[in-house]
Amino acid sequence: MNEIIDEMKIFGSYAEKDVIFLLKDLSNIQLEGSIDNREKQIQSGQHYSESLPIEYFPPDNYMQLFRETLNGYKHKVALCTGIVSEQIFQNKGEDAVLVSLARAGTPVGILIKRYITARYQVDLPHYSVSIIRDKGLDENAILYILKQHPGKKIQFVDGWTGKGAISIELTKACHRFHKRYGIMLDDTLAVLADPGHCSGLYGTREDFLIPSACLNSTVSGLVSRTVLTNELIGPDDFHGAKYYEELKSADVSNEFLEIVTKEFPFIMNEASKEAGSKINLHEEATFKGMQEVLNIQAEFNIETTHYIKPGVGETTRVLLRRVPWRILMKDPESPYVRHILMLAKERNVEIIHYPNMSYTCCGLIKKVGKNQC
Template structure:
C-alpha cells in the first residue's frame, strides 16, 4: 500500500482536538449550482458529488425553530449519544478510532468522543471522511488512518439512517477494502437514530429530529458536503470539501456541541442502563424502512427509489438542497416536523398526510429530467 503523506486539511471551525477532516480543501473553486440545474444534471446522469448545492441561509423564523427544538430536545439527543457511546466502549474499548461520515456524522462523532472522554477518561482519535453513494468510501483516508493507528479499531459514525443507502455503501466499501488491502473493517454504522432498521448500533429507532439536520454547514463546522469530481480530485487525493468562511457570523457548530454535551452528566445512568439492555438482546436489522419506500414508489408511480427520501433528516435535506415534489407526513402535529412544515410553506411544496408508514415523514424529489436549464 502506498504511504499517504497528505496532512489533514485545516478546514472547519471545530477544534483539532474534536475532529480532523481527511479532506482536500476546495474552498477556492466554484462548485455550487442552483437546485434545479443540479437536479436536472443528476437525473440526466451526472453524479450528485460532482457539484454542490448553494448553501441555504434560512430566515430568522426558521433559525428560531432550530433553537427552540434544540433546547427542547437536547437531553433526548444527549441520551441517544450516551447510549451509542456506552455500546462503543463495551464493544471496542480504548483502541477505538471514531470515523465520522462527513458531513452529518461529524457533529455526532464529536459528541461521542466528548461523552467517552467525560465518562471514561479516554480521548479517542476522531476523523471525518467521505463516503459517496455509488462511488464508495475515500480509500486514501482509510490508508491514512491505518498508517497513523495500525492497531486501532475503526468505528464508523453517522447521524441517522434513511432507507439504508449509505449503510449498504459502507458494507460494500469495507468488503472491497479488505479484498484489496487485507485490512478487515467493521462495517457496523453507529447512529443516533435508526428508523430504517439498517444497523445494530443506535441510540433509538424512533424517527425524531436530530437538530443538526435543520441546518447545513453552519451546524457542521462550516464544511460543505463532500465532493468527488475528477477535475479537482486526483487518484492520490482525499475527497474534497469547501470551508465556508464567509458564513462565520452564522456558525453555531460549537454552540450545538456544547449544549448537548452539557446534558451528558444528567443522562449517563439512563444511557448506561439502556445500552446494557441493547447489548444483551439480539438486534435485527432487515432494512424494514424499504417496505415503506417500495409502497410509496408504487403508489406515486416514482421511477427510482433515489427520488424517495424517508425520515425527518432526509426530508429536511430534500427541502434544503434538492427540488422537492411533495412531502408525505405521518403526523403533521409532531414537534419534530415544525421546521419541515415551515420550509415546505416557504418553498410552496405540497404536504400530504400519509399515516401508514414507519417514518414520521418522507420527501419526494421532483422528476425534472428534460426541463430547461
C-alpha cells in the same frame, strides 16, 4: 499526502481536539449551482458528488427554529449519544478510533468522543472522512487512519439512517477494502436514530428531529458536502470539500455541541442501562424501512427509489437541497415536523397525510420537466 494532512487539521470551524477532517480543500473552486439547475444535471446523469448546492446564510426563522428545537431535544440527543457511546466503548474500548462520515456524521462523532471522555476519561481519536453513494468510501483516508493507529479498531459514525443507502454503501466499501488490502473493517454504522432498521448500533429507532438536520454547513463546521470528480481529485488525494469561511458569523456548530454536551451528566446512568439492554438483544439490521419505500414507490408511480427520502432528516435535506414534489407526513401535529411544515410552505410543496408508515415523514423529489415524480 502528508501535506494534505497538515492542511486538513485546520479545516472547518471545529477544534482540532474534536475532529480532524481528512478532506482535500476545494474552497477556492466554484462548484455550486442553483437547486433547479443542479437537480436537472443530477437527473440527466451527473453524479450528485460532482457539484454542490448553494449555501446561504440561514434566515432568522430558521435560526429561531433551530434554537427552539435544540432547547427542546438537547436531552434526547444527549441520551441517544450516550446509548451509542456506551455500546461502542463496551465493544471496542480504548482501541476504538471514531471515523464519522462527512458531513452529517461529524457533529455526532464529536459528541460521542466527548461523552466517552467525560464518562471514561479516555480520549479517542476522531476523524471525518467521505463516503459517496455508488462511489464508495475514501480509501486513502482509511489507509492513513490505519497507518496512524496500528492495531486499533475503526468505528464508523453517522447521524441517522433513512432507507439505508449509506449503510449498504459502507458494507460494499468494506468488502472492497478487504479484497484490495486484506484488511477487514467493521461495517457497523453507529447512529443516533435508526428509523429504517439499517443498523444494530443506534440510540433510538424513533424518527425524531436531530436539531443539526435543520441547517446545512452552519451546524457542520462550515464544511460542504463531499466532492469526488476526476478533474479535482487525484488517485492519491482524499475526497474533497469546501470550507465556507464567509458564513462564519452564522456558524452554530460549536454552540450545538456545547449545549448537548452539558446534558451528559444527567443521562449517563440511563444511557448505560439502555446500552446494556441493546447489547444483550444482539439486534441485526433488517432494513425494514426499505419495504415501506418500495410500497411508496409503487403507490405514487415513482421511477426510482433515489427520489424517495424517508425520515425527518432526509426530508429536511430534500426541502433544503433538492426540488421537492410532495411530502408524506405521518402526523402533521408532531413536534418533529414543525420545520418541515415551514419549509414546505415556503417552497409551495404539497403535504399529504400518510399515517401508515413508521417514518415521521418522507420527502419525494420531483422528476424535473414532468408533472409528476
